[in-house]
Amino acid sequence: MYPSRFHYEAPRSLDEAFGVLQAYGDEAKILAGGQSLIPLIKLRFAAPACIVDINNIPGLDFHEEDSDGSLNIGALCRHRTLERSPLLRSKYPTMSATAPLIADPMVRNRGTLVGSVCHADPQGDWASVMLAMGGEIIARRADGSERAIPVSQFVVGPFQNALAQGEIAVRARVPAARGTRTGTYLKLERRVGDFATVGLAVALEVSGGTINRAGLALTGVGPNNIQCTAAEQSLAGKSLNASTIEQAARLAAEAAQPKTDVRGSAEYKRHVVYTFVTRALSNRQASAA
Amino acid sequence: MEERRINVVVNEEPKSVDVEPRLLLAHFLREVLGLTGTHIGCDTTNCGVCTVLVDGLPMKSCTMFAVMVDGKSVTTVEGLGLPSELHPIQEGFREEHGLQCGFCTPGMMMASKALLEENPNPTEEDVRWGLSGNLCRCTGYQNIVKSVLWAAEKLRSEAGAISR
Numbered sequence: 061m062y063p064s065r066f067h068y069e070a071p072r073s074l075d076e077a078f079g080v081l082q083a084y085g086d087e088a089k090i091l092a093g094g095q096s097l098i099p100l101i102k103l104r105f106a107a108p109a110c111i112v113d114i115n116n117i118p119g120l121d122f123h124e125e126d127s128d129g130s131l132n133i134g135a136l137c138r139h140r141t142l143e144r145s146p147l148l149r150s151k152y153p154t155m156s157a158t159a160p161l162i163a164d165p166m167v168r169n170r171g172t173l174v175g176s177v178c179h180a181d182p183q184g185d186w187a188s189v190m191l192a193m194g195g196e197i198i199a200r201r202a203d204g205s206e207r208a209i210p211v212s213q214f215v216v217g218p219f220q221n222a223l224a225q226g227e228i229a230v231r232a233r234v235p236a237a238r239g240t241r242t243g244t245y246l247k248l249e250r251r252v253g254d255f256a257t258v259g260l261a262v263a264l265e266v267s268g269g270t271i272n273r274a275g276l277a278l279t280g281v282g283p284n285n286i287q288c289t290a291a292e293q294s295l296a297g298k299s300l301n302a303s304t305i306e307q308a309a310r311l312a313a314e315a316a317q318p319k320t321d322v323r324g325s326a327e328y329k330r331h332v333v334y335t336f337v338t339r340a341l342s343n344r345q346a347s348a349a
Numbered sequence: 350m351e352e353r354r355i356n357v358v359v360n361e362e363p364k365s366v367d368v369e370p371r372l373l374l375a376h377f378l379r380e381v382l383g384l385t386g387t388h389i390g391c392d393t394t395n396c397g398v399c400t401v402l403v404d405g406l407p408m409k410s411c412t413m414f415a416v417m418v419d420g421k422s423v424t425t426v427e428g429l430g431l432p433s434e435l436h437p438i439q440e441g442f443r444e445e446h447g448l449q450c451g452f453c454t455p456g457m458m459m460a461s462k463a464l465l466e467e468n469p470n471p472t473e474e475d476v477r478w479g480l481s482g483n484l485c486r487c488t489g490y491q492n493i494v495k496s497v498l499w500a501a502e503k504l505r506s507e508a509g510a511i512s513r
Binding site: 062064066067068103111113115166 | 351353369371373394397407408412413414419478481482
């Protein structure tokens with residue numbers, strides 16, 4: 061398949077990139093990993109007049125903790141890096157569980173977390189993880205100013221994000237935890253590499269057996285990733301036991317908005333949400349004991 | 350028509366070519382350079398037959414523009430071995446009957462090359478995960494996995510021979 065023609069720019073700095081964005085306005089599209097954008101362009105669902113390839117801009121391929129304990133993930137940090145990251149393995153179990161479940165090895169070598177969240181595909185796994193962890197996208201403007209947009213407000217609809225014209229998503233940020241992080245990502249897929257039939261991100265911040273903050277979010281069971289606010293609130297300040305787990309699982313299943321499709325019936329998917337929450341939280345309870 | 354000059358090393362040979370930005374890397378390799386060992390299967394980023402190494406990492410050449418490999422090095426199946434001097438991975442596919450129709454084979458081999466470079470002593474499960482982005486419509490996976498394990502052993506024994 062042949063994409064329609066476009067003008068191509070490969071800026072060497074963010075300043076240059078902002079210059080291109082200014083010249084082309086909403087006809088310009090940022091290309092990072094390209095693993096979602098290029099398929100869209102090939103199918104001609106997207107036909108941007110100008111592609112701004114940011115892969116040659118130094119300083120965007122990183123993931124590191126700030127002095128305040130928050131985690132920053134640069135716009136060119138690939139899934140591959142996150143999959144192999146000792147930092148994530150030791151301190152960010154939800155993210156560490158997610159990275160190897162993104163698409164397949166070749167896509168993970170190229171695709172990026174920030175790009176995935178920007179793409180706002182309702183089937184995207186990272187947006188659920190960011191919702192569960194209270195993550196933000198940092199948008200930068202030509203004048204160097206930045207604003208932090210919580211992912212709950214960043215994803216505004218299917219394939220729609222809250223970036224304003226002239227802004228570039230330069231990194232994602234996960235705020236410091238209150239306590240120790242525990243969590244996981246569970247993904248039911250028809251075959252390896254498929255989009256999720258149901259995905260569940262669980263991110264808890266725990267001290268002394270008490271949950272200071274609970275994050276639960278769902279993939280594949282709604283028009284967007286769904287944050288299970290009621291289930292999260294039901295867990296906050298509590299400890300994990302059979303009754304709190306059951307209540308959270310029920311509230312999460314109620315928050316799901318599944319549709320019957322090739323991947324399964326709505327009832328089935330809702331049941332999987334219930335089962336996944338029960339399983340994920342029971343395992344956390346077992347590992348804490 | 351807009352064109353850009355790209356400088357890319359393909360199978361250790363430097364190339365300097367003007368390309369249209371919309372030209373996919375897979376089409377560049379096949380139609381501009383005539384390297385038809387890289388196949389195009391699904392064209393929708395699913396099947397992995399177009400896998401090539403870009404700076405040593407396997408990537409889907411149907412999901413990159415040729416302009417994006419400017420300044421990089423690309424290895425295709427033609428760069429793996431010669432008919433007279435097969436790469437151990439190619440030998441493994443021959444020895445263990447790792448191909449039926451052969452269409453997925455170039456992608457399988459390139460993904461295997463990167464897999465074995467990162468993990469010279471993989472388990473069967475490691476191989477299956479490592480090749481999880483490569484589809485075989487003949488469903489010849491059993492023998493493909495055996496082929497890669499055969500190649501791993503051969504590469505290890507060669508490395509052992511060199512170090513002795």
